[in-house]
Amino acid sequence: MAEYAVELRNVWKRFPGPGNEVVTAVKDVSLKIADGEFFALLGPSGCGKTTSLRMIAGFELPSEGEIFLHGRPMGKTPPYQRSINTVFQSYALFPHMTIGENIAFGLQMKKIDKQETQRRVGEALEMVRLTGYERRKPQQLSARKCCCSTSRWAPST
Ligand SMILES: Nc1ncnc2c1ncn2[C@@H]1O[C@H](COP(=O)(O)OP(=O)(O)OP(=O)(O)O)[C@@H](O)[C@H]1O
Ligand SMILES: [Mg+2]
Structure with a gap:
């Protein structure tokens, strides 16, 4: 089977909400992104795009499911040990550097x-x-x- 650069298998993310509520930010997402593929995640505000990206980068861990980078299951691998870069919508550049x-x-x-x-x-x-x-x-x-x-x-x- 082909090895994908990024693969999400049945990924869920739940956050504690107000009171005893649970917020389901990402609900059973599975996707495969090939090496070099240009892939866009589109959807309404609150549908879980940022949470998905944060999980791929390792800033959040999935509540359920698994994320693979180049075929390797990421488990609890911290962001600095993942071969992935994130460019945030703001603070993308360091203002004090050229x-x-x-x-x-x-x-x-x-x-x-x-x-x-x-x-x-x-x-x-x-x-x-x-x-x-x-x-x-x-x-x-x-x-x-x-x-x-x-x-x-x-x-x-
Ligand atoms: N740390 C958190 N604690 C509780 N709820 C959260 C947390 N982070 C995100 N959520 C909730 O999870 C859902 C998905 O949020 P997310 O930021 O991933 O959406 P988004 O698709 O990136 O939205 P936008 O287009 O506005 O950036 C929202 O309901 C949000 O309020
Ligand atoms: Mg977002």
Whole structure:
């Protein structure tokens, strides 16, 4: 059987609610995501998207079911021992670091050597057309620059 990058098997998450109530945040979710697949979780507010992502990353443990990353059952594996990254909706960038340092951060945590880190940072900047902006802080990028940088992928209207 094919090994998936991410697999959820009958995953449930229940939280204690007000009083003796139980809030079922995720109800019996099973899904398979192949390596390199672009996968979107869509649904109304409160349907359990964030809770599912937090369980995949290891910030929450399922009440029932199992999560597999590259075929390995995660059990109670803590977030720092899972080969997965989460980009949160806010606080995605460290404001005190430059653009270059922000991009390099994950690679440094993984102890990738300096030369390779620089190469990958350069490649990432080039991909989003931000070459030359690596010494700026996130708040020093204008909205216009951000728009121009991503326009390559923006759908044409
Ligand atoms: N720590 C918690 N304790 C109690 N209930 C929680 C907790 N975290 C989430 N919930 C509840 O679980 C349900 C799913 O929440 P979740 O944040 O996963 O939804 P979501 O799909 O990400 O919503 P949104 O689109 O608003 O971000 C909601 O009813 C929420 O109130
Ligand atoms: Mg959410």
